[in-house]
Amino acid sequence: PVIFEDDRTSVTTEGLKRAFYDHLFYTQGKFPEIAGLGDYYQALAHAVRDRTLQRWISSVADHTATAPKTVAYLSAEFLMGPHMGNNLINLGIYDTVKKAVQEIGLDLNELLRQEEEPGLGNGGLGRLAACFIDSLATAEIPAFGYGIRYEYGIFYQTIMDGWQVENTDKWLRHGNPWEIQRAEWAVEVKLGGHTEQYQDDLGRLHVRWAPEKTVAGVPFDSPIVGYKVTTTNTLRLWRAEATEAFDFSQFNRGDYLGAVDKKVTSENLTKALYPNDETVQGKELRLEQQYFFVSCSLQDMLRIHKARGMEPDTFDQKFAIQLNDTHPAIAVAELMRLLIDDNMMPWDQAWGITTRTFSYTNHTLLPEALERWPLDLFKRILPRHLEIIYEINARFLNDVRIKFLGDDSRLARLSLIDESGERYVRMAHLACVGSHTINGVAELHSELLKQDVLKDFYEMWPEKFTNVTNGVTPRRWMVLSNPRLTKLVSETIGEGWITDLPQLSKLEPHAEDSAFRDSWRAIKRANKVDLAALILRRTGVAVSPDSMFDVLVKRIHEYKRQHLAVLHIITLYHRLKSGRSAYTLPRTFIFGGKAAPGYTMAKLMIKLINAVGDVVNNDRDVHDLLKVVFLPNFNVTYGQCVYPGADLSEQISLAGKEASGTGNMKFAMNGALTIGTMDGANIEIRDQVKAENFFLFGHTASEVHDIKASGYRPRDIYEVNAELRAVVDLIQTGFFSRGDTDVFKPIVDNLLDHDPYLLLADYQSYIDCQDVVSDTYREADTWARMSILNSARSGKFSSDRSIAEYAKNIWKVEAVPITLKP
Numbered sequence: 001p002v003i004f005e006d007d008r009t010s011v012t013t014e015g016l017k018r019a020f021y022d023h024l025f026y027t028q029g030k031f032p033e034i035a036g037l038g039d040y041y042q043a044l045a046h047a048v049r050d051r052t053l054q055r056w057i058s059s060v061a062d063h064t065a066t067a068p069k070t071v072a073y074l075s076a077e078f079l080m081g082p083h084m085g086n087n088l089i090n091l092g093i094y095d096t097v098k099k100a101v102q103e104i105g106l107d108l109n110e111l112l113r114q115e116e117e118p119g120l121g122n123g124g125l126g127r128l129a130a131c132f133i134d135s136l137a138t139a140e141i142p143a144f145g146y147g148i149r150y151e152y153g154i155f156y157q158t159i160m161d162g163w164q165v166e167n168t169d170k171w172l173r174h175g176n177p178w179e180i181q182r183a184e185w186a187v188e189v190k191l192g193g194h195t196e197q198y199q200d201d202l203g204r205l206h207v208r209w210a211p212e213k214t215v216a217g218v219p220f221d222s223p224i225v226g227y228k229v230t231t232t233n234t235l236r237l238w239r240a241e242a243t244e245a246f247d248f249s250q251f252n253r254g255d256y257l258g259a260v261d262k263k264v265t266s267e268n269l270t271k272a273l274y275p276n277d278e279t280v281q282g283k284e285l286r287l288e289q290q291y292f293f294v295s296c297s298l299q300d301m302l303r304i305h306k307a308r309g310m311e312p313d314t315f316d317q318k319f320a321i322q323l324n325d326t327h328p329a330i331a332v333a334e335l336m337r338l339l340i341d342d343n344m345m346p347w348d349q350a351w352g353i354t355t356r357t358f359s360y361t362n363h364t365l366l367p368e369a370l371e372r373w374p375l376d377l378f379k380r381i382l383p384r385h386l387e388i389i390y391e392i393n394a395r396f397l398n399d400v401r402i403k404f405l406g407d408d409s410r411l412a413r414l415s416l417i418d419e420s421g422e423r424y425v426r427m428a429h430l431a432c433v434g435s436h437t438i439n440g441v442a443e444l445h446s447e448l449l450k451q452d453v454l455k456d457f458y459e460m461w462p463e464k465f466t467n468v469t470n471g472v473t474p475r476r477w478m479v480l481s482n483p484r485l486t487k488l489v490s491e492t493i494g495e496g497w498i499t500d501l502p503q504l505s506k507l508e509p510h511a512e513d514s515a516f517r518d519s520w521r522a523i524k525r526a527n528k529v530d531l532a533a534l535i536l537r538r539t540g541v542a543v544s545p546d547s548m549f550d551v552l553v554k555r556i557h558e559y560k561r562q563h564l565a566v567l568h569i570i571t572l573y574h575r576l577k578s579g580r581s582a583y584t585l586p587r588t589f590i591f592g593g594k595a596a597p598g599y600t601m602a603k604l605m606i607k608l609i610n611a612v613g614d615v616v617n618n619d620r621d622v623h624d625l626l627k628v629v630f631l632p633n634f635n636v637t638y639g640q641c642v643y644p645g646a647d648l649s650e651q652i653s654l655a656g657k658e659a660s661g662t663g664n665m666k667f668a669m670n671g672a673l674t675i676g677t678m679d680g681a682n683i684e685i686r687d688q689v690k691a692e693n694f695f696l697f698g699h700t701a702s703e704v705h706d707i708k709a710s711g712y713r714p715r716d717i718y719e720v721n722a723e724l725r726a727v728v729d730l731i732q733t734g735f736f737s738r739g740d741t742d743v744f745k746p747i748v749d750n751l752l753d754h755d756p757y758l759l760l761a762d763y764q765s766y767i768d769c770q771d772v773v774s775d776t777y778r779e780a781d782t783w784a785r786m787s788i789l790n791s792a793r794s795g796k797f798s799s800d801r802s803i804a805e806y807a808k809n810i811w812k813v814e815a816v817p818i819t820l821k822p
């Protein structure tokens, strides 16, 4: 039933056109004649946001009235990507809006390109959070995403002379039409200072935290619309502001500029996203960011809980809180503080509630990514939380002592405090102790957690450990980004696959239908033409859609081994130069990804890719058979063009290092074949698509373990492998650096003398496998069959499946269908 239809709710072409002009005039304040593309985008965005509101408010009203158990996904990052296209898809109004916009004389794609994407994340972890909140809403599960409204998201990357240069990402420059500021639900967050004990009227002892300063947290809400359901959840991101009280006291002392200065300092808290992934530095501001958004979010949940007429003692029955890695792990101590100090709850009761509320997802096995805070820093910022952590630790270690009597080294290993040298608070330990469930993000990763990184915790509480393999949302990563494929698939098997991805298996028989294969290939070709246009626009390099598009896009990291792909490129180049061009399949190597600004080796890897590209792309002997491009500023928006246009997906991390990977899933869904190692979710992708449709190479995680244990000597491999030696020597002798033998020396020396990520050990296997890839690609029909089967068998990798598992096994939450309110 149409609830009430007016300029702000109508989804007819006429209604949408009216709404567009209305916002152009009343929101943008422009006549159509003088409005620009940016104004048109804003007008359309407001028209679309209006159409989310009926569902959004209805969802909030229903959730308030019936108080269902609600998920709170706590994440320091939400890498949302542009909202507009996704909202059009999920609202089911994409085609109508496209038509309305056309009738106005505009092109929807051009309008979509106007949106500055909210890049509030680094990579996989932040993007996973975005896919998960899409799937939560689609599953009609009441949920909040809680995070930080960074003013500057992940930096904007340009390439100058082959080097990465970072610029700030001013994503809020033109305002954010998708958010609503909720000043009325602002909260206060304390920082620093000291604690003191006091007695209440009944003579009971309590602790009071006298902070050095307070900051205000202001929520900014965006609607998260489920796909073709009424449920619309809230992404609530917190912005730090100066508290009124703080300003005022300064002002009264006559120090106006001092007050303004403090205001600026407070606001610095949510200024910028830390652009590191997988390595941590113990920066004070980062700890403040983490505590700030955690405290805001927990206070918010307690407010909602009380507003629904309930007491804190039922909190765990109404909220399931997921910790997205350890970044929000301070929540364990903060909930204890709120229950004990603010709600006067006894310790044991508070601890029961806390451990029944939290669950923790680990995303990494890399030791350098494990968060630990120097004790003195921690104490200076969060004195009360340190006391609480000491108490948690004392009780926990007592349990350990009883379970493993006499095992003192185990106590030291498990302690929440690292006392082996300088003292640290171990955040993963806090997360493990405070959670009822701990999960890894792919089968192998979850196994390695139990055997290695969290072994002692597994031995303490084996029942806490489980696996939830990651997934990605097919709405953004197929329907929105690959409309051509979506049309073909839906015409062939209906539309059920969009919310039930395993239905893609109905495509399998069509792999044997030559007309279907032709359509499939034509779609890939058209997507490659689009991708080639993007590459030309962004790099100036013309690439041919008739070449194989061989793609490696992800954060730049030594463990992800982008430089192994470079060794392959140089191998092919070297073969070509020695007159073997007849065997060379035309390939375009497409790289993209950001390096952490302080990660020198990763930045050098980018320079190497570009240096090799410069030589290869411009060498006439190559006859355009090989092209190497580095697409600058790889982000969600570019991903939407890259995954659909890829022939080959490179997933070449050292086995045992990539927790899961999620790009691998986006490629497979869109019909790319994978060349990959036995790492993360690659293993499960290969299980699904079957070995014969997957290009496997490299040592397994357990072989890697053995190689390292028996004293790995990479130089020995270099000495005996002539082709590898020629390749490394080309880099070493300055062939790609105009004779400069210094610039790439750190990479070469590292490979020959240390090679911690076993590039040389996996080199020959990789090259041989790539030769098989080339031979297979030449058999266009075989490739098309394999491509169809990859997509048809990717159903497991929908985030809908991941969310269903979390909901059933971890959160114990259910769907709550929403009725539209008049």
Ligand code: 26M
Residues within 6 Å of the ligand: 122, 123, 124, 125, 126, 128, 274, 275, 276, 277, 278, 279, 280, 281, 286, 363, 364, 369, 371, 441, 470, 658, 659, 660, 661, 662, 680
């Ligand atoms: C930590 C401290 C200070 C500053 C930044 C960080 C930090 C930020 C992001 C550390 C790690 C971060 O992300 C890690 C990440 O993205 N991990 C990836 O998670 C994906 C989703 O589970 C997996 O698919 C990838 O394999 C894993 O690398």
